[in-house]
Amino acid sequence: MPAVSTFPDTQDAAARAICAQHGNRPDALLEILHETQSQFGFLSDDALKAIAHALNISRAEIHGVVTFYHDFRREAPPGHVIRLCRAEACQAVGAEALAHHAEKRLAGNPSVGLEAVYCLGNCALGPAALVDGELKARLTPAAFDALVAELEAKA
Ligand code: FES
Numbered sequence: 001m002p003a004v005s006t007f008p009d010t011q012d013a014a015a016r017a018i019c020a021q022h023g024n025r026p027d028a029l030l031e032i033l034h035e036t037q038s039q040f041g042f043l044s045d046d047a048l049k050a051i052a053h054a055l056n057i058s059r060a061e062i063h064g065v066v067t068f069y070h071d072f073r074r075e076a077p078p079g080h081v082i083r084l085c086r087a088e089a090c091q092a093v094g095a096e097a098l099a100h101h102a103e104k105r106l107a108g109n110p111s112v113g114l115e116a117v118y119c120l121g122n123c124a125l126g127p128a129a130l131v132d133g134e135l136k137a138r139l140t141p142a143a144f145d146a147l148v149a150e151l152e153a154k155a
Contacts, residue, residue, distance in 0.1 A: 011040050011047040019054035026055045029065060033072060042073040078113035080151040082106075083130040084139075087119040090126035094140075098127045101141040105148055112151050 018035045022028035029051070036047050043066060052059045066072045084099055099116070106114050122128040125137035131147055139147075 011036070011044045012050045014039055015047040015050040016054055019051055024054050024056075026057050029055060029057070029062070030069075033062075033066065037072060041077045042075055079111045080132050080154070081113045081115060081130075082147070082151075083115045083117040083120075085118070085120050085122070085126060085128045086116045087123075089119070089123035090128055093126045095127040098139055098141060098144060102144055105141075105145060109148075109152075112148060 015032070015036045018032050018039075022032055032051055032055075033043060036051070037043050040047070048059060048062050048066070052062050066074065082102065084095065084102055086095055086099060102114055106112055117130070120128045120130060120135060122135055122137055127139045129136045129139055129144075131151070136143075136147065
């Protein structure tokens with residue numbers, strides 16, 4: 001006989017509480033999704049089911065909203081995030097080659113996420129990146145690997 005948990009799913013309970021704070025109003029869907037995601041870092045299936053039920057709207061409607069806005073995550077975020085600048089000034093000093101190197105280096109690594117950004121205001125010191133929110137300048141593939149090794153050691 002399979003074990004049955006008597007504990008409510010925390011995202012499910014949190015999502016219902018957030019919906020209640022907004023009076024279970026369907027027009028508050030975006031705010032509810034943002035607040036739910038800010039608590040957990042992503043939107044689980046259980047959270048979306050709870051929101052659909054509380055707001056009395058279809059899961060297809062919620063799915064449409066969640067997939068339309070790129071800020072919403074459907075999976076738990078990685079522990080670390082590298083945002084690599086892909087804009088023109090950084091491209092001129094090797095950002096594209098660095099991005100290819102980074103993609104290969106991080107392939108299959110669930111603990112470090114790689115995202116593209118388009119200008120970090122550090123154009124004179126490219127290629128630039130934000131590593132867990134900290135600005136890094138003049139990145140080379142070797143410097144990138146050293147940063148990743150530091151992040152992996154912290155994971
Ligand atoms: S173009 Fe990369 S920081 Fe501005």
